Amino acid sequence: MAADAQHPLDLFGIDGLLSADDRDMRDTVRAFLDAEVRPHVPGWFEAGSVPVRELAPRFGELGLLGMHLEGYGCAGTSATAYGLACAELEAVDSGIRSLVSVQGSLAMFAIHHFGSEEQKQEWLPRMAAGEAIGCFGLTEPDFGSNPAGMRTRARRDGDDWVLDGSKMWITNGSVADVAVVWARTDDSDGSTVRGFVVPTDTPGFSAPEITGKLSLRASVTAELVLEGVRLPASAMLPEARGLSGPLSCLSEARFGIVFGALGAARDALEVTIAYTQDREIFDKPLAGYQITQTKLADMTLELGKGMLLALHLGALKDAGTLRPEQVSLGKLNSCREAIAIARECRTLLGANGIALEYSPMRHANNLESVLTYEGTSEVHQLVVGQALTGLPAFR
Amino acid sequence: MNIVVCVKYVPDAQSDRSFNEADNTTDREGVEGLLSELDEYAVEEALKIAEAGEGEVTVVTVGPEQAVNAVKKALQMGAHKAVHVSDEAIHGSDAAATSLILAEAVKKAAGDGTPDLVITGMSSTDGVMGVVPAMLAERLGLPQVTYASELTLHGDKVSIRRDGDAASETIESTLPALVSVTDQINEPRYPSFKGIMAAKKKPVETWSLADLGVDAGRVGLDAAWTKVTSFAKRPPREQGQLVTDEGDGGTKLAEFLSAQKFL
Numbered sequence: 233m234a235a236d237a238q239h240p241l242d243l244f245g246i247d248g249l250l251s252a253d254d255r256d257m258r259d260t261v262r263a264f265l266d267a268e269v270r271p272h273v274p275g276w277f278e279a280g281s282v283p284v285r286e287l288a289p290r291f292g293e294l295g296l297l298g299m300h301l302e303g304y305g306c307a308g309t310s311a312t313a314y315g316l317a318c319a320e321l322e323a324v325d326s327g328i329r330s331l332v333s334v335q336g337s338l339a340m341f342a343i344h345h346f347g348s349e350e351q352k353q354e355w356l357p358r359m360a361a362g363e364a365i366g367c368f369g370l371t372e373p374d375f376g377s378n379p380a381g382m383r384t385r386a387r388r389d390g391d392d393w394v395l396d397g398s399k400m401w402i403t404n405g406s407v408a409d410v411a412v413v414w415a416r417t418d419d420s421d422g423s424t425v426r427g428f429v430v431p432t433d434t435p436g437f438s439a440p441e442i443t444g445k446l447s448l449r450a451s452v453t454a455e456l457v458l459e460g461v462r463l464p465a466s467a468m469l470p471e472a473r474g475l476s477g478p479l480s481c482l483s484e485a486r487f488g489i490v491f492g493a494l495g496a497a498r499d500a501l502e503v504t505i506a507y508t509q510d511r512e513i514f515d516k517p518l519a520g521y522q523i524t525q526t527k528l529a530d531m532t533l534e535l536g537k538g539m540l541l542a543l544h545l546g547a548l549k550d551a552g553t554l555r556p557e558q559v560s561l562g563k564l565n566s567c568r569e570a571i572a573i574a575r576e577c578r579t580l581l582g583a584n585g586i587a588l589e590y591s592p593m594r595h596a597n598n599l600e601s602v603l604t605y606e607g608t609s610e611v612h613q614l615v616v617g618q619a620l621t622g623l624p625a626f627r
Numbered sequence: 628m629n630i631v632v633c634v635k636y637v638p639d640a641q642s643d644r645s646f647n648e649a650d651n652t653t654d655r656e657g658v659e660g661l662l663s664e665l666d667e668y669a670v671e672e673a674l675k676i677a678e679a680g681e682g683e684v685t686v687v688t689v690g691p692e693q694a695v696n697a698v699k700k701a702l703q704m705g706a707h708k709a710v711h712v713s714d715e716a717i718h719g720s721d722a723a724a725t726s727l728i729l730a731e732a733v734k735k736a737a738g739d740g741t742p743d744l745v746i747t748g749m750s751s752t753d754g755v756m757g758v759v760p761a762m763l764a765e766r767l768g769l770p771q772v773t774y775a776s777e778l779t780l781h782g783d784k785v786s787i788r789r790d791g792d793a794a795s796e797t798i799e800s801t802l803p804a805l806v807s808v809t810d811q812i813n814e815p816r817y818p819s820f821k822g823i824m825a826a827k828k829k830p831v832e833t834w835s836l837a838d839l840g841v842d843a844g845r846v847g848l849d850a851a852w853t854k855v856t857s858f859a860k861r862p863p864r865e866q867g868q869l870v871t872d873e874g875d876g877g878t879k880l881a882e883f884l885s886a887q888k889f890l
Contacts, residue, residue, distance in 0.1 A: 253823055253824055253827065256703065256823045257820050257823050260703075260817050260818050260820075260823065264817045293816075293819060294817055294819050295820030295821055296820075307820035307824070308821075308824070313820070
């Protein structure tokens with residue numbers, strides 16, 4: 233980088249908006265990932281596999297897993313610190329951030345928020361340490377944006393529950409020790425959605441890995457198959473009744489994505505700025521051309537605006553006033569702009585941009601998933617639309 | 628066991644380091660600083676000892692205002708308390724003066740006595756003299772056991788392994804003692820989030836020369852035995868020699884290395 237060149241986010245004075253603790257935690261995550269994880273990611277992406285079992289204990293040592301939850305071995309950081317950590321993780325790869333999101337914001341959050349004391353004691357400390365891996369089963373093959381239509385059933389048999397059905401696109405599914413599975417119950421007091429804490433060694437549970445992905449290749453994705461999975465009554469999450477349970481978990485994970493997607497965009501932009509300064513075309517660096525600079529300026533502007541929105545949402549969450557439709561604003565903006573930035577970066581890299589050596593196209597491919605999971609951009613547009621008009625327009 | 632670790636706040640070796648134009652001392656203003664990486668090994672070793680038994684780790688640094696960040700990092704890693712010696716008069720101190728200040732600070736930190744163990748890094752990453760540990764041991768009247776690649780405590784003794792070019796030595800000393808450690812001794816931990824949040828509540832004392840009873844005339848640039856009289860930026864590296872492989876690449880490479888006396 234030229235001596236008088238500034239980092240994109242420094243233009244916005246982002247660091248000055250962070251508390252010392254949040255900044256120190258971000259810097260620690262960045263230093264750890266740069267040394268221990270980043271060098272391996274292109275290889276994992278190419279191989280389509282990631283050593284989740286080796287990474288999780290290292291993440292646990294730092295305190296990354298369930299970091300913004302209180303007690304049970306969790307670090308209890310601010311929500312903003314969690315967001316910043318997600319940005320660092322996703323600056324490395326969306327798949328690595330997904331691992332942490334699913335563990336902390338989906339599986340651990342569900343148990344922490346809706347679980348019995350016994351469930352919390354049994355699972356949370358081990359999950360915080362990365363000794364136990366969790367996954368979260370809501371989406372089904374035919375029910376993504378419409379989880380209410382789920383076909384997975386929990387049937388009462390004496391005191392036990394028996395689960396049948398399947399779940400799709402489950403991050404960490406085939407490496408998990410425990411799955412939080414959402415199912416429709418046919419209970420005496422009516423049909424509703426309940427959550428179950430399912431040890432993955434329970435007979436009838438299987439999790440075949442999904443292969444052939446063109447996105448999130450450095451992430452484990454599986455289907456969950458439940459065939460007569462018999463669970464004791466104590467396996468049900470007592471405090472969650474109806475879809476609001478799993479949806480509140482998704483809101484947690486989306487909050488992390490608001491920051492995370494921007495991390496991917498930041499990395500793509502950093503790589504691209506460095507490349508254009510170094511790459512000579514005709515008789516001068518690519519960075520010295522007006523077309524390059526207008527692209528870089530526009531991308532930086534969107535990155536910085538997105539980060540300012542993310543930090544604002546972080547402040548609202550830390551104040552305890554963040555509403556789900558506000559998370560939708562952030563998720564919609566971050567994913568949409570991040571994927572646009574990553575793709576634009578690829579154009580500046582020319583033919584080299586398709587090589588694994590450069591991160592932008594890997595980020596762009598990953599962001600196709602991030603744009604879609606945890607609520608598609610279209611669903612978030614409709615959440616915002618409903619907030620503006622009072623009229624739900626989902627169906 | 629009471630352990631004192633002496634650490635230094637240095638300019639980040641990754642950034643463009645330079646000297647202060649006014650007095651030819653290390654420029655600490657125009658560059659990011661951090662806990663010297665070689666001192667992280669000393670902090671880590673102290674923490675391992677403390678965690679294996681009963682122990683308290685105190686971190687001591689001497690340096691300008693922002694040097695407190697070095698001990699803060701050590702507190703985030705898990706050290707229990709910290710001392711920052713800061714005084715205008717210290718600016719420009721050489722190794723001899725630094726060891727004098729450190730010696731008084733170590734004694735005061737140990738309640739006007741001697742800690743069971745003083746641990747340091749093998750050298751700073753800016754000055755790179757590597758003499759302060761020995762000078763400090765001399766001033767404290769402690770056995771100096773330097774360049775430890777392994778450290779073992781048994782009873783009131785400490786033994787270390789020192790790896791030389793020709794042989795590895797095992798050296799034993801009675802406690803209290805001063806041990807300097809190399810970058811081979813352990814893998815320093817990253818501060819955990821809990822550690823970062825807990826560090827804020829840990830005590831950091833700031834002492835002046837007067838607090839230590841050190842005469843300001845014995846330290847600082849004017850008292851230094853050696854001075855930097857001038858400096859010049861290293862010229863930018865020239866482009867290397869490109870060897871085109873026309874079937875004889877290996878031979879050409881060997882010829883080049885031989886000409887440079889590498890072979």
